[in-house]
Amino acid sequence: MSWLERFAAMVTSHSRSVIALMLVLTVIAGAGAGMIDQSSSLDQFQSDTAESEKLNYIEENFSTGANNTTTAQVIVKGENTLTQESLLETLRLQQSFRENETINRTLADEQPTVGAANLVAISSITGDQQRELEATAAEFEQLNATVQEERAALEQRQSELNATQQDLRAALDTLRADQSTSPRAQFETVRANSSVELDETQYATFNESAQLLRTADNESQIETAYQRGTQGVLADEYEDLEQRSTDLAAQSDRLAELGSQLEAQQAALENATSPTLQEQIDAIDAMNATAYERTLETVLGENSSGQMSGQAFMPTSYDAGSTSSNATMLLVTHQTDGGSGGQGGMASDELVDAQLAMQSLANDGVDGDTSDVIVFGGGIMGEEINNSMGDSLAIVGPLALLFVVVALIVAYRDLLDILLGLFGIAVVLVWTFGFMGWADIDFNQMFIAVPVLLIGLSIDYAIHIFMRHREQRQNGGAYGDDDARGSMRVALAGVGIALVLVTATTAIGFLSNLTSPVPPIQDFGIVSAVGITAALLVFGVLIPALKVELDGFLENRGFDRNKRAFGTGGGRFSQVLSTGSTAARRIPIVIILVAVLVSAGGAYGATQVDTSFNQEDFIAEDPPEWTNNLPGPLEPGEYSMKENLEFVNENFVREDSQAQILVEGNVTDPETLQQLSDAENETADSDVAVTLSSGEANIQSPLGTMQQVAAENESFNATVAAADSDDDGIPDRNIEQVYDELFEVAPDEAAGVIHQTDDGDYEAVRMVVSTSGTAAMSDVTTEMRSIADGIDGNGVEATATGQTILFDIVQGQLMDTVIESLLITLVAVFAFLMIAYRITEGSATLGAVTLLPVVFSVSWILGTMYLLGIPFNVMTGMITSLTVGLGVAYSIHMSERYSLELKRTGSVWEAMSRTVTGTGGALLGSAATTVGGFGVLAFAILPPLQQFGIITGLTIIYAFLASVLVLPSLLVVWTKYLGPDVSFDAPSRSGGPAASDGGQAIQDRTEK
Structure with missing residues (x-):
């Protein structure tokens, strides 16, 4: 007894223990589902590249605006x-x-908010305040000039009066000392030498003072004479001087008042922004x-x-x-x-x-x-992406289940088997999402496809096991296995190898995505591989155990559980399924040549398929009108971000649409500034740089910052001018000194374009370019790298980076994923099938023949993508490995059944007939459910999911057609030249068991 037969016997014989163990594992696995986080960030798709490291360097060392x-x-x-x-x-x-x-x-x-309306209002406010300030300043200047002039005049007058006063006193001294001296003569001498105009009235006062001085008897009379002869003579002048001083004090007070008013107005004007x-x-x-x-x-x-x-x-x-x-x-x-x-x-x-x-x-x-x-904005965009994920699940999930239920009703025509299939799907999903929680894998846009993927694949397992079980029960009496347990044991043994091979090859297809540098694609491959493994365990262990228990329970109470397998009862389906075997008997070479020619055309189309990774890919369009008729919980919300994004791209500078060039090394070398200037000029002429309404490109750089600061700061302007020896606007000496002063007068602006270390050294500069939202990412990357190459060298290293460039790198990595995963999957699956069939069937070449229809399917689906204009994106980029992983399952089931029936019957045509009507019927049912499951993704809100659903559905169709139309011809040719020695005589018309016996050959089955 083989290990597979022993395993099948264990599942059916100890079904209750198996059920209990599997349910406990389900509870443990499902506990992780509540730990799943959701992420719609596009940053998660970026891998570790030089450009991403440079962008992180920029974010850490340059001030990109207000923090946080x-x-x-x-x-x-x-x-x-x-x-x-x-x-x-x-x-x-x-x-x-x-x-x-x-x-x-x-x-x-x-x-917090600023726009043209604010600037107009501020300009109006500052305009009024500026005019008031100018009026006050004019009055202040005029009054200040008057005060200064009057103060000087008063000082001059004071000096003149004091000098005249001294002359008059000297004249009185002379008159006192010489009695013969004439007062008139002395007065006239003073008058001649003084700038003060003296009249006869003042002479009279002076003469009286002279007479009084000559006749004075005591000091008091002498002092009185001197007082009257000097200050008394100039009394009117001193009184006028005093009045003018009083007036000047009043003007000074007004001047101080205007000064305070001027300071207040200046402060108000500064705060008017x-x-x-x-x-x-x-x-x-x-x-x-x-x-x-x-x-x-x-x-x-x-x-x-x-x-x-x-x-x-x-x-x-x-x-x-x-x-x-x-x-x-x-x-x-x-x-x-x-x-x-x-x-x-x-x-x-x-x-x-x-x-x-x-x-x-x-x-x-x-x-x-x-x-x-x-x-x-980022918040509302992220909300729409998250909502589209939820709405997509709300729509496609129920639709997928509904389609599966309908397909199972057609295939099973039995309520219990339908419920078992749905229960198995639920358990598989619990295991898969529980694994995501335990493994700390976030749920992102890509994982919306996982439930649909697992629904389709899980039901494949159910259909194959249930259909084989039904075949065995219908014909099992010949082998003594006509009860539920015996039939399930033989069915599991018969289909088990195929299911294990299918699981292994499908998992290989999924795990080939581990070679992708895009982290979410790696996670998708891991989760899908775990999911398909869970499907094998659930539908290979739990569901068979449940079925034999329930069938036995019902049969003990008189219910007939013997059902006919889909496609084995003759009629239209059997006739359609027999097309491949008929063609294989008549024109196998023609069928193979036609398949090769069609595949060649598909291969040419594959070389023309574009690659896409854009923010727009993940933004949902407004749902079609029919969704408005869905029940409340299923009705999607409104989506306007995609339309808004297109409008912003076409009409405005997007805040997040930038490319940056980081320059590291000897950035204080004058040659570096010259290279940056050349780069700015080249960028301004570039088609990818957005042009503002002013007609200029929006570029931020050290040179531009210097020029802006120099226009507003005279001292820095002088520094820049002194460092520019040839007057070309570019400093060519003392660059470090220019940087130092730039950080002194405008530290925030300087930190945005120049990296100064804690030690005061200058390590790097950057240039930021606003790029057009409508420019192709590849064009932006090519242009910016070309400009960076022009700066590179002479002691500096220039790197083009930025979000747009990182997205373009991801786009290129998607193409690498397509090619690498396809090659790895083909090589791995080819080697695996060759070894597996060498061990199980004794012929490695059968493994190659089994894989060949899948290769055809790959070229067909890629050609279809070209015809439909569907690019490789984060979802469709996995289609090649998925085509191999999913498609090989159909070929394996056909090859495995053909090999088993060939051993049983010894007749090529009898074996082929039973294969295409027995396994082919199961394949048709599984293909229908899988296509329907994936097809409902076309109703998803997210465009990549729509495309993924369409392409994957077509992949299943192509794989099914290749397995039932092309593979029979390949198997016939293989049998004729490389296979066992069997009969190619015309098929027998006599009846016989259509079910596999698990690989046990029956000798002398019938008379020929």
Whole structure:
């Protein structure tokens, strides 16, 4: 007794123990299902490459903006989104964002929302404040000049009066000392030498003072004479000087008041870049038409620049200075607390909720008759991808089960067998998803296909076992195995080798994806291999044990459990299935040649199939109208992100559509800056670089940052000029000094393009290029690598990287996956079948013949992909290995049954007839259920799943047709030239058992 017969006997003889053990294992395995996490991040598809390492280096060492933030683009579309009312509505929408608790808790602290409307309002506010500031400054300057002039005049007058006073005192001294001296003469001398105009009245006072001095008897009279002769003479002048000083003090007080007012206005103007939204609304609302158009021109005109230029928020087709546009953009900045923003990775629940709330408010916040608002952000995109995964499962899961149930009703026509099949499928799914949980494998977009895949493959096992069991029961009386247990034992022994071979080859096909550098494809291969192994155990152990127990239980109570196998009772199905055997008997060479010719055409088409890995691949389109009629739980939601993404790609600069060139090494070498300048010029002329409405490419680089800072900072401008010896705008000496001062005057801007180590050394610089959303990823990669090659060398290493380039690398890896997995699967399956058939059948060549129809199927399916325009993506990229893994099952069942019947009957045609009507019937049933299971993926919301369902369904059809139409001819030719010595006489018309006996040859079966 062979090991397989002993195993079959154990399952059927100890069925209750087997059931208990399998159910316990099911509970243990299923416990892991609750630990599965869900991930829709496209980052998971990236492998470890030099480009990904460089991008990580950039993210770690360059300041890419405010830390832990992500942005969403809110696009307002309409007939004219630049009207005064439209900008007011946009500001009110921002206000509603900030007032909404769900949104507000995610917004960044500094400038959470900004758009053209904000800049227009700020420009208006700053314009008024600027004019007030200028008026105050003019008054201050004028008054200051007056005060300074008056102060100087007063000082001069004071000096003149003091000098005249001293001269008058000296004259009085002379008159006192010389009585003969004339007062008139002394006064005239003073008058002649003084700049103060002295008149006769003042002479009279002076003369009286002289007389009093000459007649003075005491010191008091002398002092009085001197006082009257000096200060008394100049009393009016001193009084006028005092009045002028008082007036000057008042002017000084006014000047101080104006100075304080000027400082306050300057501070207000500096803070005017962040007025409250209500202040901005009031500013725009208060503007008249002329002022509004003038301000709009200031913000959106050709000469607008710097932070107050609004062109960055306009479509790339916008004409600078125009007062009309069909769209404008608002940027909303979210705080992510260290999490991903969701563009390339997973968005937090708070971010998702916030962006969904933004979309809801946007739908109500702008006049729907004239404008339409879309929210484009990582959170809402991730939500749509996740929803499409759930909606796809909700649609295809029930449809797959429904189709399987219908197919099983047709094939089984027995309620118990149908329920057993469905129960087995459920157990297989529990084992598979439990494994995912225990193995910490996230559920992503690709794994939506796993339940459908396992449903189709699992039911194949059920159909083959049940159909063989029914065949044995119908004809088992000849061998003494007509009860449920005996028939199941023989059925398991007869079909067991085929099931093991099918499982092994299918698992090889799945595991060949381990060679793929794309991690989710590796995980998909592992999980699918585990799933198909679980299917073998469940339908090879648990379900047979359950069936013999239930059949025995019912038969003991008088129920007839003897059912006819599908395709063995004659009629239309049998006639159709016998086509292959008929052709094999009459024209086998012709059939093989036709298959070869068709395969050659398919091979040519295979070379023309494109490869695709885009963010758009994972974004669902709006579901068709028929889905609106589905029951509530199955009805999908609305999907607008794909349409929105196309609009943003065509009209705006996407925040996440960038390529970067990292330059490492001697970045302080002047030659490096020259190379960067050349690279910028080359990039600006590139077709893949997005062109702004200003007509310039959007490039961020060390040179551009220097020029921007130099335009606003005089000291840095002088440093740059001093370092530029040939006046070409590119510093060519003292580069390290230029970098040092750039970090001093503009540290944030400098850190965005230059990496300075903790030791103060300069290690790397980068150039960031906004790329067109409509540009092909391969074009972006080729162009950026070419530009990087132009920088590379002379002590620096330049690497082109960025999300777009990483996605293009994944796209190339998909093609590698297609080729490598196909070759590995073919070689591994070929070797496995050769060895297996050499051991079991004594002929390795039968293994090669069994695989050949599958090779035909591969070329047919690839040619079909070319004809249907379906590219290789993360799902369809596995189709070659799946075609081999799935398709070889049909060939194995046919070859194995043919070999067994050949031993039994000794007749090629009798063996072939029983094979195509017995196993062929089971294959037809399994193919129908598998095709239906995969076919329902065409109703999935995600495009890759739709394509995968269509292609996989066709793969099964091709594999089935190849096994029942082409393989019989191959087997006949093999038998004739390489097989055992058997009869090729015309087939006997006498009846006989159609079931396999598990490989036991029956001698002298009938008279010929």
